[in-house]
Amino acid sequence: MICILLVAGHGTVLETQIKNDVTGLYGQLTGVPKALLPGIGGKKILDFWWETVNTRQLFSEVYLVTNADKYKHYERWATANDFPVENVVNDGSTTLEGRLGAVADLELAIHSRKLQDDIMVIAGDMLCADQNFDIAQVLSFFRSKPGELAIYYELEEGEKSSSRGIVEVCPETHRISRFLEKPQDGVTALRLASVVFYCLRKATLPYLSDFLTLQPQAQDRTFGRFWGLSDYTKWLAHYSAQQQQCPAKPITCRSYARVGLMGNPSDGFNGKTIAMTISNFWAEVTLMESQTLVLLPHPLNDPTEFGSLQDLYCISRKEGYLGGLRLLQATCKKFYQFCSKQGIALTKQNFTLKYDTNIPRQVGLAGSSAIVSATLKCLMKFYNITESDLPKPTRANFILNVETDELFITAGLQDRVVQVYEGLVYMDFSKQLMDEQGYGDYIPMDMSSLPPFWLAYLSDPSDSGRIHSNVRQRWLNGEAEVVEAMKSFAALTDQARVALQGMDWSRLAQLMDENFALRRSVYTEDCLGPGNLKMVQLARQFGSAAKLPGSGGAVVGLCLDQVRLVEMRKAFQEAGCVFCVIVPYNPSGTIGTNSQD
Numbered sequence: 205m206i207c208i209l210l211v212a213g214h215g216t217v218l219e220t221q222i223k224n225d226v227t228g229l230y231g232q233l234t235g236v237p238k239a240l241l242p243g244i245g246g247k248k249i250l251d252f253w254w255e256t257v258n259t260r261q262l263f264s265e266v267y268l269v270t271n272a273d274k275y276k277h278y279e280r281w282a283t284a285n286d287f288p289v290e291n292v293v294n295d296g297s298t299t300l301e302g303r304l305g306a307v308a309d310l311e312l313a314i315h316s317r318k319l320q321d322d323i324m325v326i327a328g329d330m331l332c333a334d335q336n337f338d339i340a341q342v343l344s345f346f347r348s349k350p351g352e353l354a355i356y357y358e359l360e361e362g363e364k365s366s367s368r369g370i371v372e373v374c375p376e377t378h379r380i381s382r383f384l385e386k387p388q389d390g391v392t393a394l395r396l397a398s399v400v401f402y403c404l405r406k407a408t409l410p411y412l413s414d415f416l417t418l419q420p421q422a423q424d425r426t427f428g429r430f431w432g433l434s435d436y437t438k439w440l441a442h443y444s445a446q447q448q449q450c451p452a453k454p455i456t457c458r459s460y461a462r463v464g465l466m467g468n469p470s471d472g473f474n475g476k477t478i479a480m481t482i483s484n485f486w487a488e489v490t491l492m493e494s495q496t497l498v499l500l501p502h503p504l505n506d507p508t509e510f511g512s513l514q515d516l517y518c519i520s521r522k523e524g525y526l527g528g529l530r531l532l533q534a535t536c537k538k539f540y541q542f543c544s545k546q547g548i549a550l551t552k553q554n555f556t557l558k559y560d561t562n563i564p565r566q567v568g569l570a571g572s573s574a575i576v577s578a579t580l581k582c583l584m585k586f587y588n589i590t591e592s593d594l595p596k597p598t599r600a601n602f603i604l605n606v607e608t609d610e611l612f613i614t615a616g617l618q619d620r621v622v623q624v625y626e627g628l629v630y631m632d633f634s635k636q637l638m639d640e641q642g643y644g645d646y647i648p649m650d651m652s653s654l655p656p657f658w659l660a661y662l663s664d665p666s667d668s669g670r671i672h673s674n675v676r677q678r679w680l681n682g683e684a685e686v687v688e689a690m691k692s693f694a695a696l697t698d699q700a701r702v703a704l705q706g707m708d709w710s711r712l713a714q715l716m717d718e719n720f721a722l723r724r725s726v727y728t729e730d731c732l733g734p735g736n737l738k739m740v741q742l743a744r745q746f747g748s749a750a751k752l753p754g755s756g757g758a759v760v761g762l763c764l765d766q767v768r769l770v771e772m773r774k775a776f777q778e779a780g781c782v783f784c785v786i787v788p789y790n791p792s793g794t795i796g797t798n799s800q801d
Contacts, residue, residue, distance in 0.1 A: 205343065206321045207263040209253055209328035210400060211239040211278060212271045212309045214300040235560050237274040239329035240281060250328050254285060256339050257326070267291045267317065268328065269309045272485070272782060273298040273562045276504050283518055284511030293317070294663065296784035298484045298562060305422040306400065311412040316777045320406060322346075327400035346403040354380055355401035365389070368397040452493040457581035460789045461485035461569040462622045463659060463753035463760045466719055467631075467697035472616030473679050473690040474635045476697035478649070478704070479622040483789040484659070487561035487574035489532075491582040493553060499532050500558035505565075522664075523565065528575050532557050534610035535579040542602060543589075550587050557582070564782070567661040568754025570619035576603045577623045597643035600624045619754075621646050626791040628654070630701050632694075649701070655709040657786040658748075658769065660776045661758035662735050673731040689726040693719070713749035713762045720751040732756065742779060746772040760786070 215238045222230045233241060239250040257266055268291060270278045275294045282289045293313045297303045304312065310325055324343070346353045356371050365387060372382040372394055384392055460481040467477035501508060506527035510516040536557070543550055557579065563571035580603060584594060594602065603620040607613040621644075622629045628651045633644040678686045696719050703712040720740060729737060736752060739759040743750035748763035763769040769785075776783040 205263055205324060206319055207257045207266045207324045207326065208310060208313050209250070209257070209266065209268045209326055210306055210309055211237065211250065211274070211328040212269050212295050212297070212304070212306070213238065213327075213329065214271065214273065214297075214303060215329075237270075237277050237329070240277060241329075248281075249331065250281065251285065252332060253326060253328050253330075254287060257324075259339075262340060262343060263324070264321065265291065265319075267293055267313050267319075269293045269295060269313045271295050271297045271303070272564070272784065275564075276562070280504050280507075280519075283515050291317075294782045296782050298486075298784075299787070302484070302784070302787060303422045305419075307412060307419075308416055308422070311416060312777065314409055314412070315774065318778075319409075322406050323404045323409065325400065325402050325404065330399060330401070342401075342403070351379075352405060352408060353403035354398065356380075356396045356398050359395040359397050363395075363397075365392070365395055365397070370394060371396050371398045455491040455582050455585050456488060457491075457578045457585070458486050458488045459574040459577035459581070459623050460487075460626070461563045461571065461574060462619055463569070463657070463786065464618060464751075465628075465657075465753075465760065466700035466715060467693045468618060468719075468752070468754065469616065469723070470690045470693035470697075471618035471631065471633050472676065473686075473693075474633050474638065475690045476630070476632045476634075476694040477618045478628070478630050478697055478700055479618050480628045480651075480657075480786075481622055481626050481789040482659070483787045484784055485561075485563040485569060485571075487528075487559060487563055487571065487578050489557065489559045489575065489578040489582050491586050492556045493586075494556040495554060497536075497554045498556040499529055499536075500556060501529050502527060502559060502561075505529075505561070528559050528561065528572075530611060531572060531575045531606070532559060532579055534606050535576050536583070538602065538606045538610060539580065539583050542594075543587075546593070548589065548593060553586070555586060564661055564665075564758075566665045567757030568752065569661075569758060570623065570754060572607060572613065573603055573615070573619045573623055576606050577620065596624050597621075597641075597646065600646075601643060617644065626789060627651055628704075628788065628790075630697070634694075649704060651788055651790045651792075653707060654788055655712065655762055655764065656766075656769065657788075658761050658763060658773075658783065659753065659758060659786050660739055660743075660761070660781045660783045662739070663780050663782055665735065665757035673727055675727060686726060689722055692722055696722070709762065709764055713764065716749040716751045716760075716762060723752065738779070739776070739781060742775060743772065746775070748772060 218238055222233050240248050242248055243252070257263055268278060268282070268287065270292065272294055275292070278292055279289055281287070282292055293316060295304050295309050295312055313319065314323065342353070342355070354371070356373070359365060359368065366389060367386060370384040370387055370392060371380050372384070372392065373379070373396055374381050383398065460483060462479050462481050464477060464479045467475055468479070471477045506529045507519060510519065559575055559578070561571060561575060563569050563574055565571060580599065583589070600617055600620040603624070604615060604617055607615050617633060618631060621631055625646055625648055628649040630647045630649055631644055637644050675686055679690065696715050700712055700715045703715060724732060733756060736756050736759065740750045743759060743761045746763065746768045747765060748761045748768070750759045750761040752758070753760035763772060773783045
């Protein structure tokens with residue numbers, strides 16, 4: 205039998221309650237996934253379930269399904285708890301609106317891992333008061349009876365049925381006859397609450413796909429469960445009720461990942477590009493006034509505590525030693541230097557900075573610049589730095605200088621410009637403009653109706669920095685092939701701008717393919733790497749346009765056939781890639797996608 209732990213919920217209700225908690229007891233839990241909330245003795249909720257299913261060799265395999273927003277948290281948990289990292293499945297979603305639904309997450313694990321066995325599925329963030337729970341008894345009962353098995357419990361006194369999924373059970377056969385999702389008072393007198401704890405027969409698994417076909421909306425694909433901060437508080441009765449005082453309201457700013465749709469990587473070569481911020485992934489920085497200036501390391505990206513020496517070795521080998529803390533520090537240094545040179549007086553206030561990000565690392569989605577950009581936003585708000593003090597074009601240059609001058613990161617202006625302006629932006633970096641005004645021409649474009657772009661990235665990417673190879677030196681040397689290639693990138697960008705304005709999606713798809721072909725010719729296949737080439741080739745098998753959105757490790761594409769798009773998603777997932785439909789981030793608040801006019 206195989207066990208699947210579902211932890212892909214976005215926990216919007218609980219996260220909001222924690223953020224809005226006025227007692228100060230739960231501030232340190234902001235951003236922590238529900239399943240990783242600490243319990244008695246420091247044991248996390250997920251630790252309980254992992255210990256429960258990992259005893260006595262009851263299961264041949266255990267899988268964990270999470271979302272892209274919290275994937276890194278669970279990957280780190282896995283390495284520290286001897287859970288096989290390759291069994292952590294990423295469903296690609298980053299928001300509640302973009303969720304797949306619990307049943308779809310279950311089907312994803314079964315399909316992508318080609319599972320063919322009886323399945324036990326458990327909500328890995330489900331609270332369980334019985335620390336002596338014996339899962340072997342559940343398995344024994346399941347094997348002794350025909351059909352599927354669902355776990356339910358009787359509500360406690362004072363617990364409202366309207367807060368839970370309720371089941372009606374035949375008293376003679378004990379078969380569930382009806383599910384009621386949070387019924388209103390008076391609808392049923394029964395007080396048997398359903399939980400996400402099921403045992404499914406191998407023969408039943410194919411029906412999951414049929415169910416999903418009949419239920420296209422994510423909200424209808426849930427097993428139905430709910431719990432919030434009040435439940436967590438009851439579970440943690442040992443927590444102190446002492447109220448903590450907050451000196452000032454924290455400042456939180458967010459910057460989004462970007463995809464280069466056309467012209468990249470010519471932004472570093474006086475070319476032209478079109479790029480777009482996407483709401484699937486983001487970096488978030490929080491600034492709080494404090495007595496001294498403190499930069500808080502991120503528990504995932506700047507680890508100081510490890511499960512073991514082997515855990516330290518594995519994390520260091522995979523992710524290196526360069527987390528986001530250096531980005532905060534370099535931004536603060538550069539900010540002080542800029543204000544000093546500009547004669548901007550800063551108040552004598554100190555602060556504490558912390559950051560969080562769900563932008564996948566080393567796949568070319570501008571994760572580093574997003575952290576710098578969000579940090580700069582916080583500093584500007586904290587010190588009341590206005591748009592006239594630091595205009596958008598100057599701000600983009602500032603962010604680039606933080607990375608190139610302070611941290612020696614090879615980068616171009618495109619990412620910083622689009623993260624400052626936000627939305628869909630056309631950028632001209634011609635030498636004349638850069639020489640005359642110190643920045644290019646940056647023109648926001650209409651986002652009211654965009655085609656269905658998609659994004660796929662490698663689950664375990666190699667370092668993408670080598671993608672740039674020796675092209676820059678060849679360009680500086682005036683090599684004709686490279687110089688002409690950068691001019692061609694610019695020409696493609698102008699044509700793509702016309703296609704976007706005219707909503708000519710077929711032409712745009714053709715230009716995206718031409719962009720990749722040009723990049724392939726000038727950078728060579730050896731520099732692009734086999735992983736990037738395989739993703740593009742896979743997309744082409746389904747008639748989709750595809751190109752690199754950044755330095756490498758990911759591909760962005762445009763598929764106008766919805767049926768083939770669904771088939772392609774499954775193919776990418778089976779190939780070990782994370783796949784998601786892009787949700788553009790529009791600063792005006794209007795998001796337009798999936799138009800095929």
